[in-house]
Amino acid sequence: MPSRVEDYDVLYTIGCGSYGKCQKIRRKADGKILVWKELDYGTMSESEKQMLVSEVNLLRELKHPNIVRYYDRIIDRTNTTLYIVMEYCEGGDLASLIAKCTKERQYLEEDFILCAFVQLALALKDCHKRSDGGHTVLHRDLKPANIFLDAKRNVKLGDFGLARILHHDTSFAKTFVGTPYYMSPEQMNRMSYNEKSDIWSLGCLLYELCALSPPFTAYNQKELSEKIKIGKFRRIPYRYSEELNQIITQMLNLKDYLRPSIEEILQTPLLSHTVAEEQNRVSERRVKKSTEQEQAHHLDPTLSELRLKEQQLLAREKALKEREDRLEQRERELCVRERLAEDKLSRNVYILSSFCI
Numbered sequence: 564m565p566s567r568v569e570d571y572d573v574l575y576t577i578g579c580g581s582y583g584k585c586q587k588i589r590r591k592a593d594g595k596i597l598v599w600k601e602l603d604y605g606t607m608s609e610s611e612k613q614m615l616v617s618e619v620n621l622l623r624e625l626k627h628p629n630i631v632r633y634y635d636r637i638i639d640r641t642n643t644t645l646y647i648v649m650e651y652c653e654g655g656d657l658a659s660l661i662a663k664c665t666k667e668r669q670y671l672e673e674d675f676i677l678c679a680f681v682q683l684a685l686a687l688k689d690c691h692k693r694s695d696g697g698h699t700v701l702h703r704d705l706k707p708a709n710i711f712l713d714a715k716r717n718v719k720l721g722d723f724g725l726a727r728i729l730h731h732d733t734s735f736a737k738t739f740v741g742t743p744y745y746m747s748p749e750q751m752n753r754m755s756y757n758e759k760s761d762i763w764s765l766g767c768l769l770y771e772l773c774a775l776s777p778p779f780t781a782y783n784q785k786e787l788s789e790k791i792k793i794g795k796f797r798r799i800p801y802r803y804s805e806e807l808n809q810i811i812t813q814m815l816n817l818k819d820y821l822r823p824s825i826e827e828i829l830q831t832p833l834l835s836h837t838v839a840e841e842q843n844r845v846s847e848r849r850v851k852k853s854t855e856q857e858q859a860h861h862l863d864p865t866l867s868e869l870r871l872k873e874q875q876l877l878a879r880e881k882a883l884k885e886r887e888d889r890l891e892q893r894e895r896e897l898c899v900r901e902r903l904a905e906d907k908l909s910r911n912v913y914i915l916s917s918f919c920i
Contacts, residue, residue, distance in 0.1 A: 570591055598648075599647060600647040601645075629683065630689065652719050652721075654716055671773070673807065677807070684825055687720065688825045706744070706768065745764040746764070759824075762825065763822065770811050773807070774797075778815060779791050
């Protein structure tokens with residue numbers, strides 16, 4: 564059966580936004596701690612509702628150790644509220660970490676920055692080069708507040724509310740969205756842009772992890788826009804290596820075609836060792852998980868039966884979702900037909916009344 568609001572206990576509210584709030588919750592079935600985004604879609608425009616549907620569909624597809632995991636979605640039609648259930652990241656976000664370092668006047672260690680950078684780059688690589696047909700997913704709102712940390716300080720890329728799927732490598736987005744401090748020059752100039760715009764934002768984020776402030780700051784958006792278009796910024800603090808400074812400089816090139824791709828970034832000598840370590844850790848976790856599942860299967864003969872039931876429930880939920888989608892589509896088609904019929908009837912009444920006169 565699909566999940567219900569009653570299946571969870573709300574622990575406390577983490578934050579609030581224009582359409583709803585983010586809350587820490589506990590799943591009653593097993594006590595697992597999660598979060599959900601509570602969104603009121605009743606006050607949204609049709610385009611905003613479509614963006615919301617796109618985010619949910621996208622979250623369901625993205626499965627990477629460095630992307631915030633999607634668990635479920637619950638629709639409360641009575642209150643026009645959508646709940647998106649996701650992984651809980653105990654370590655908070657990078658914006659809070661940067662604020663803490665600024666307050667304590669303490670810089671982050673380069674090893675931590677490189678590790679976070681690699682994990683974030685691997686997550687972005689999974690978005691830019693999807694394995695499900697080559698579709699490119701632009702995040703379009705990379706910023707410290709959208710990057711989370713788990714209990715072991717592993718980076719998790721989240722909040723795909725502004726993400727856009729490009730169906731061809733040559734496609735270019737044109738929508739003016741994102742957070743001004745991290746916007747690329749092509750976005751500021753209202754020009755077409757592609758995944759290299761995410762590379763610019765990633766460069767701004769990496770710069771801020773080092774300098775504890777964005778590379779471009781201003782008192783208003785007009786001044787900020789001019790600074791970004793000029794593209795001049797101070798070097799990161801000299802406590803950090805020249806190799807790291809060079810990567811940031813390359814990513815913040817005003818010409819998008821001169822910025823490195825995410826694959827080229829991961830292949831740089833500075834990051835190659837960290838990339839290898841991270842990939843080994845991921846492989847070890849997968850092997851460990853597989854071994855634990857196999858051991859549990861041998862220890863508990865009923866586990867296979869429970870798994871089968873779980874698969875059947877998931878299949879049923881998928882079938883219900885598909886049926887729901889078909890019904891909604893049919894309802895939309897019926898509404899269109901009804902409007903057409905009413906228009907036709909009005910025309911006929913008008914014609915008949917003209918003849919009667």
